[in-house]
Amino acid sequence: MEVEGGNTSANDAVARKISIQSRRAKGCPSSFCYFNSFSGFSGNNHVFYQFTQQNLPACKPVLTPSWIVTTFLLMGVIFIPIGLVTLRTSHSVIEIVERYDTECIPEKFRGNKVPKHMKAPIYIYYQLDNYYQNHRRYVKSRNDQQLLHGLKSNDTSSCQPEDSSNGLPSVPCGLIAWSLFNDTFKFIRESSELVVNRKNIAWKSDRNHKFGKQVYPFNFQNGTFIGGGSLDPSVPLSDQEDLIVWMRTAALPSFRKMYGRIEEDLDADDVIAVHLMNNYNTYSFGGKKKLVLSTSSWLGGKNDFLGVAYVFVGSSSIIISLVFMLLHVKNPR
Numbered sequence: 612m613e614v615e616g617g618n619t620s621a622n623d624a625v626a627r628k629i630s631i632q633s634r635r636a637k638g639c640p641s642s643f644c645y646f647n648s649f650s651g652f653s654g655n656n657h658v659f660y661q662f663t664q665q666n667l668p669a670c671k672p673v674l675t676p677s678w679i680v681t682t683f684l685l686m687g688v689i690f691i692p693i694g695l696v697t698l699r700t701s702h703s704v705i706e707i708v709e710r711y712d713t714e715c716i717p718e719k720f721r722g723n724k725v726p727k728h729m730k731a732p733i734y735i736y737y738q739l740d741n742y743y744q745n746h747r748r749y750v751k752s753r754n755d756q757q758l759l760h761g762l763k764s765n766d767t768s769s770c771q772p773e774d775s776s777n778g779l780p781s782v783p784c785g786l787i788a789w790s791l792f793n794d795t796f797k798f799i800r801e802s803s804e805l806v807v808n809r810k811n812i813a814w815k816s817d818r819n820h821k822f823g824k825q826v827y828p829f830n831f832q833n834g835t836f837i838g839g840g841s842l843d844p845s846v847p848l849s850d851q852e853d854l855i856v857w858m859r860t861a862a863l864p865s866f867r868k869m870y871g872r873i874e875e876d877l878d879a880d881d882v883i884a885v886h887l888m889n890n891y892n893t894y895s896f897g898g899k900k901k902l903v904l905s906t907s908s909w910l911g912g913k914n915d916f917l918g919v920a921y922v923f924v925g926s927s928s929i930i931i932s933l934v935f936m937l938l939h940v941k942n943p944r
Contacts, residue, residue, distance in 0.1 A: 676939040680932045687929035694921025697910065704913040705729045705906045708738070711885075712893060712900040729877040729906050735807065736867040737794060740899035744787075744860040752786035753858070758848060761826035773838070775830075782829040783848065783858075789832070791857050793840025796870065796902065797886040800877070807871040813855035822848040822855055839891060867903060 660666075672678070705727050743749070752773065756764040761782055767774040770784035781789075798805040828842040828851070842851055849855075856868050877883070885902065893900055905912055 676935060676944060680935050680939070683928040683932035683935070687925040687927075687932065690921050690925030690928065694918045694923075694925060696918075697921060698915060698918030700908045700910050701913055701915050701918055704908050706913045707904040708901055710899060710901045711887060712889065712898075725877045725879055725881045725883060728879050729904070731872075731874050731876050732808075732907075733873040733877060734903075734905050734907060734912075735796065735870040735873065736903040736905065737792065737796075737870050738865070738867045738901035738903055739792075739893065740865045740901070741896070742866070742893065742898045743864050744866065745862055745864070749786050750860055753788065754784055755821065758783055758821060758826065758858075759823045761823055762829065773834075776834040777830070779830045781831050781833070782826065783831065783842075783854070786838070787858055787860060788854060789838040791839035791842075791854060792868070793890045794900065795888045795890070798873065799884040799886065800881055805873050805875065805883075808874055809852065809871040811852075812869045812871060813852040814859070817855050817859065818849050818852070822851070824849045873904075 705725075707726070752770055754764060754767050754770050757767060757770075762780065767780055767784045770781075770786075773781065773786050773789040774784045775781055796807070798807065824847050826848045827846070828844045828848070831844075832838070832841045840853065842854060861868075883904075887902070889900075891900065910917070
């Protein structure tokens with residue numbers, strides 16, 4: 612009796628052990644469940660296993676032909692009107708662009724007429740072509756700490772070769788400031804000069820945070836070789852907005868920079884005479900100079916790229932939807 616009972620107890624223990632292992636094998640490997648049983652995750656084994664095996668509920672859309680055709684067709688219906696509105700807005704911007712570095716201004720353009728009514732403000736830009744402000748040595752030739760703190764910043768080695776003049780440091784130093792654009796423009800309508808507002812043409816963040824309010828030009832353009840415009844030594848750098856605009860270097864060899872604003876309307880057929888000083892030398896490297904008058908819209912200046920891109924993507928989507936539709940009709944799934 613005792614021997615049989617002892618054997619029965621041993622068999623029951625073995626049976627219970629096998630039963631536990633078999634139940635664990637249903638959910639996951641025994642070693643994994645053994646780890647979880649001692650880690651405090653026994654109540655979340657099922658959810659944790661689903662997460663590790665990527666079996667959690669998820670949205671899995673079935674890309675049927677009708678669904679794809681509808682999606683591309685809807686993209687075309689939305690994109691094409693947006694592109695047409697964008698193009699119309701861009702074409703509403705009135706822009707006059709004239710090159711003036713060949714014989715100053717050609718005779719036929721010296722009394723140019725305004726083609727359409729131009730609503731104020733009218734932005735004045737100068738445009739330079741074939742001028743590489745993105746050259747590595749040119750871009751590096753500046754000292755941002757000096758622009759902000761003046762002579763307190765002693766290390767001007769980054770400004771070479773225009774770091775000093777006559778043995779004294781130059782403020783501002785570097786090739787970018789040294790090559791400051793210095794052509795000037797006056798606009799005459801019916802014998803009266805149009806007022807050009809030259810304030811707030813630079814970024815507010817540049818004026819307030821990158822150029823010092825107590826930093827004044829010092830020993831600037833005093834060398835034997837003058838690169839560009841000069842600066843008023845009694846005006847702090849934060850108020851020298853021509854310099855601030857010029858110091859924000861362009862990424863492409865053809866660029867525009869703001870000169871000022873005309874804050875009165877120009878009527879159609881108004882004759883605008885431009886008196887300019889052609890000081891800036893672009894002839895040695897084959898550069899081109901242009902004068903630009905432009906209005907603006909809620910999208911900014913005149914630029915057709917965004918509208919063309921929208922129309923192109925919308926048209927392509929409609930063509931793709933038609934192709935898929937024909938394929939589906941010919942060979943339905």
